[in-house]
Amino acid sequence: MKKIKLLFRPKLIDCLKGYNVSTFVSDFGAGVSVGILALPLAMAFAIASGVSPAQGIYTAIIAGFIISVFGGSKVQIGGPTGAFIVIVSGIVLNPAYGFSGLCIATVLAGVILIVMGFAKMGNAIRYIPRPVTIGFTNGIAILIMSTQIKDFFGLTIEKMPEDFIPKIGVIFNNFSTLNYPTLVLGIISLLVIVFWPKHLRRYIPGQIGAIFIGVAISLVFAQFGWNVETIGTRFGEIPNTLPHVEWISIDFSNIKHLIMPAVTIAILAAIESLLSAVVADGMIDDKHNSNQELIAQGMANVITPFFGGIPATGAIARTATNIKNGGKTPMAGIIHAGVLLLIMMLLGKFAVYIPMAALSAVLVSVAWNMAGLPAVKALLKGQKSDICVLLVTFLITVFVDLTVAIEVGLGFAAFFFIKKMIDVSEVQTKHTVLTGGIS
Numbered sequence: 001m002k003k004i005k006l007l008f009r010p011k012l013i014d015c016l017k018g019y020n021v022s023t024f025v026s027d028f029g030a031g032v033s034v035g036i037l038a039l040p041l042a043m044a045f046a047i048a049s050g051v052s053p054a055q056g057i058y059t060a061i062i063a064g065f066i067i068s069v070f071g072g073s074k075v076q077i078g079g080p081t082g083a084f085i086v087i088v089s090g091i092v093l094n095p096a097y098g099f100s101g102l103c104i105a106t107v108l109a110g111v112i113l114i115v116m117g118f119a120k121m122g123n124a125i126r127y128i129p130r131p132v133t134i135g136f137t138n139g140i141a142i143l144i145m146s147t148q149i150k151d152f153f154g155l156t157i158e159k160m161p162e163d164f165i166p167k168i169g170v171i172f173n174n175f176s177t178l179n180y181p182t183l184v185l186g187i188i189s190l191l192v193i194v195f196w197p198k199h200l201r202r203y204i205p206g207q208i209g210a211i212f213i214g215v216a217i218s219l220v221f222a223q224f225g226w227n228v229e230t231i232g233t234r235f236g237e238i239p240n241t242l243p244h245v246e247w248i249s250i251d252f253s254n255i256k257h258l259i260m261p262a263v264t265i266a267i268l269a270a271i272e273s274l275l276s277a278v279v280a281d282g283m284i285d286d287k288h289n290s291n292q293e294l295i296a297q298g299m300a301n302v303i304t305p306f307f308g309g310i311p312a313t314g315a316i317a318r319t320a321t322n323i324k325n326g327g328k329t330p331m332a333g334i335i336h337a338g339v340l341l342l343i344m345m346l347l348g349k350f351a352v353y354i355p356m357a358a359l360s361a362v363l364v365s366v367a368w369n370m371a372g373l374p375a376v377k378a379l380l381k382g383q384k385s386d387i388c389v390l391l392v393t394f395l396i397t398v399f400v401d402l403t404v405a406i407e408v409g410l411g412f413a414a415f416f417f418i419k420k421m422i423d424v425s426e427v428q429t430k431h432t433v434l435t436g437g438i439s
Contacts, residue, residue: 030327031335068333072292113298122290139397154182214358232352
């Protein structure tokens with residue numbers, strides 16, 4: 001009798017069969033480690049996206065829980081990521097949309113992801129050309145770094161432009177406002193992340209070390225009157241409870257304008273989550289369910305905005321950290337969400353002392369890791385068509401718009417693919433004519 005394959009089957013169901021104390025201990029240790037790491041990352045991604053640090057934590061807790069419970073990977077860790085910073089800030093900082101517009105776009109993206117999952121499009125996402133993904137990923141990395149210059153150098157700028165060139169112009173014109181204590185703190189934080197001892201990384205990630213050392217340095221600076229901006233001075237206190245569910249106000253006149261950003265969020269979430277799942281498969285010798293993963297990502301993005309959250313997806317760095325610390329099943333991701341909730345409830349009040357420069361250093365390191373320079377170098381040694389697609393996607397991401405970059409990048413990739421097929425067809429036709437059709 002042929003075995004029926006269910007369309008909706010979270011990986012957690014299979015992992016709970018034969019689950020034992022030993023596996024739980026491994027999952028618990030990994031969940032605690034990733035939960036601690038996720039805290040500064042969630043806040044940093046939220047701040048860079050134009051929302052409050054608390055909203056980043058809400059996203060990591062709620063979306064992380066949903067993705068682990070319903071996902072198609074054993075070890076995927078979900079939450080806010082750097083890939084969304086550009087598109088999220090573009091919506092939030094636009095007066096016509098604001099945060100309510102972002103909520104609508106996120107919910108729409110979630111619906112798209114769920115439809116993609118049930119339509120079994122998980123495998124198709126893997127065929128998006130590599131030059132396109134590397135191009136916009138590197139473009140996003142440059143844009144993230146540009147958003148962190150202000151906080152890293154402690155510049156006094158009232159309003160930062162959204163577009164890259166005007167932003168660099170404003171930074172250049174205001175560079176005389178540089179705050180030396182902030183710059184020193186930022187540099188030290190970045191050096192701590194880079195040179196954090198390898199034997200400690202398994203238990204205390206370098207980002208956490210940078211945050212603690214950054215807080216200590218800022219408190220010492222304060223004794224000498226060298227004040228640096230912190231989360232508290234910019235955002236006030238961090239709430240110690242999850243927000244109540246609130247209905248999203250819908251402006252139907254704006255929905256049509258939010259369709260393309262929603263599609264971009266969905267594509268980014270699909271690409272990053274499945275890429276993370278593939279990397280995880282290689283690390284644990286397993287095979288994830290791509291379609292189930294898309295459904296889980298969609299569910300997370302549909303639900304999270306009702307709790308004040310932002311877009312979420314699978315995070316490669318946190319997933320890898322989970323695996324390296326012994327995570328074996330989705331229980332590790334569930335524990336990671338619980339640890340984040342406990343930290344927020346019990347220690348959230350101390351987050352106000354975290355310097356913005358230290359969080360900026362964390363994001364700079366994230367952007368550097370996103371860039372993936374070895375992959376870029378490998379592509380630049382390849383075919384000219386791949387180089388063209390890479391550069392076009394990268395430049396449009398940086399200087400125009402991420403949504404446009406993905407559209408044009410895919411268009412160029414399709415054009416070169418068709419051209420290759422035509423060239424191959426012509427060669428085969430000429431060969432057939434010259435040989436008289438004799439095989």
